[in-house]
Structure formats: C-alpha cells, structure tokens
Amino acid sequence: MKGRLKRHGIITAGALALFLAGCQAGEKTEDRGAAGDTDNATTEQSRQEDSSAENGGMDHMMHGGTGEVPEGLKEAGSPAYPVGTKVMMHADHMPGMDGVEATVSGAYETTVYSVSYTPTDGSEPVKDHKWVIHEELENPGDAPLKPGATAVLKADHMPGMEGAEATIDSAQQTTVYMVDFVPEDSDQEVKNHKWVTEDELSAE
Structure with missing residues (x-):
C-alpha cells in the first residue's frame, strides 16, 4: 500500500x-x-x-480643404479646364495622386512657387514643396518672386507650414486649379486639393 x-x-x-x-x-x-x-x-x-x-514630407499633407481661397486671388477668365471638368492628374504631390481622375473645383490666375522650408512644429525640413501661390505669402510684394528669395508662408497645406519662412525654389505664372479626387490608395474623396498647375492635368 x-x-x-x-x-x-x-x-x-x-x-x-x-x-x-x-x-x-x-x-x-x-x-x-x-x-x-x-x-x-x-x-x-x-x-x-x-x-x-x-518624399519631402508629402505624406503629412492635409488632403482636403474648405474651398476657401486667399484674399485677392482672381478666378481664371477662360481656363483650359473649367469648373466641373473631368481631368487626369499627372502630379505626385501626395501618395495615390498621380494618374487618377479628378474634377476641377476652382481655376485661378496667379504665380505659383515651389518652396523649401523648415516646419514650425519641429518636423524635418521640406524640400521643393509644390505648390504655394503668391497670395499665400505674407506681404510678398510684386509677383513673381525670384528663386532664392525668402517669404513667410500663410498657407496651411501641411502641419507646421503656416508661419514658416520659405525659400523660393521656382516660380511660374499660370492657371492653378483646386480639384476633387479619390486617391489610388484610398476610397475616401479628397475635396478642394490645393494646388495643381495646368501642365499637371490633361483631358480624359
């Protein structure tokens, strides 16, 4: 036992x-x-x-907007792509943007700039940001500003952008467009994206 x-x-x-x-x-x-x-x-x-x-910080770009435009910005008289026109985009400002269909929601005559700046929120410096228009600069004087000139940004396309000092990389006088589109990598529509230049668009 x-x-x-x-x-x-x-x-x-x-x-x-x-x-x-x-x-x-x-x-x-x-x-x-x-x-x-x-x-x-x-x-x-x-x-x-x-x-x-x-990608110059473009992943942090604010995808849409209210559709409000800066004071003094003039609508284009006879734009190549009037409001409501369906177009194809050939720009890579944001992920999922290049090669997708867009609808024009605004067309304006102005000077557009690509700019480089250091965001005010401590983020990494942004190089060759496209696009900022003349009316989105603080007291810029007469357009166009020359490459190498500096200006303070009033635009808020990206976090830390507004109030930052920017250096002008390039300038061109052209028609700029606000557009609505659905990114290739998303199913959510982007409304009033600012800005796309005329040579970044084509007819469907």
Missing part, C-alpha cells in the same frame, strides 16, 4: 512539474511574440518616417 502511494506521489509530482514547465514555455513564447510585435511596429514606423523624409 505504501509503495503504491509513493509511486502515485511520484507520478503526481512529475505531472505537476511538466505542467509548470509547459506554462513557463508558453509565457516565454508569448513574451517573444509581444517583443516581435513591438519590433515589427518599430520597424514599420521607421519605414514610414524614412519614406516621409524621402
């Missing part, structure tokens, strides 16, 4: 030891999984930040 009880005790103790070992292994596996998830998230965040820097 004592022998059977002793053997039973040994078997029970052995089973308990196996159970505890299994729990510890499971906990270690879960810990490794959690650590892996954290590593993957960190890697993905780094990849997105690197991509944003390479």
Whole structure:
C-alpha cells in the first residue's frame, strides 16, 4: 500500500512539474511574440518616417480643404479646364495622386512657387514643396518672386507650414486649379486639393 502511494506521489509530482514547465514555455513564447510585435511596429514606423523624409514630407499633407481661397486671388477668365471638368492628374504631390481622375473645383490666375522650408512644429525640413501661390505669402510684394528669395508662408497645406519662412525654389505664372479626387490608395474623396498647375492635368 505504501509503495503504491509513493509511486502515485511520484507520478503526481512529475505531472505537476511538466505542467509548470509547459506554462513557463508558453509565457516565454508569448513574451517573444509581444517583443516581435513591438519590433515589427518599430520597424514599420521607421519605414514610414524614412519614406516621409524621402518624399519631402508629402505624406503629412492635409488632403482636403474648405474651398476657401486667399484674399485677392482672381478666378481664371477662360481656363483650359473649367469648373466641373473631368481631368487626369499627372502630379505626385501626395501618395495615390498621380494618374487618377479628378474634377476641377476652382481655376485661378496667379504665380505659383515651389518652396523649401523648415516646419514650425519641429518636423524635418521640406524640400521643393509644390505648390504655394503668391497670395499665400505674407506681404510678398510684386509677383513673381525670384528663386532664392525668402517669404513667410500663410498657407496651411501641411502641419507646421503656416508661419514658416520659405525659400523660393521656382516660380511660374499660370492657371492653378483646386480639384476633387479619390486617391489610388484610398476610397475616401479628397475635396478642394490645393494646388495643381495646368501642365499637371490633361483631358480624359
């Protein structure tokens, strides 16, 4: 009888030891999984930040707007693409923009600039941002400003843009358009995107 009880005790103790070992292994596996998830998230965040820097910060661009235009901006008299026209876009200011259909929601005559600046929110410097129009600069004087000139931005196309000092990279007098479109990488419509130049559009 004592022998059977002793053997039973040994078997029970052995089973308990196996159970505890299994729990510890499971906990270690879960810990490794959690650590892996954290590593993957960190890697993905780094990849997105690197991509944003390479694209001049365009991933942070505010996709839509209210449709309000700066004071003094004149509507185009006879634009190539009147309001309501369906067009194809050939611009990559934002992800999912190039090669998609858009509807013109506004057409204006002005001077447009590509600019470089350091955002006021501490973000990485933005190079060759397209586009800012003359009416979105603080007290710019007569248009056009020459490349290399500096001006303070009133535009808020991107976080940290308004109030930043910018350097003019290029300037051209042309018709600019506001457009509505659905990005290639999304199913949500972008309303009143500012700005697209006439040579970045074509008829369908």
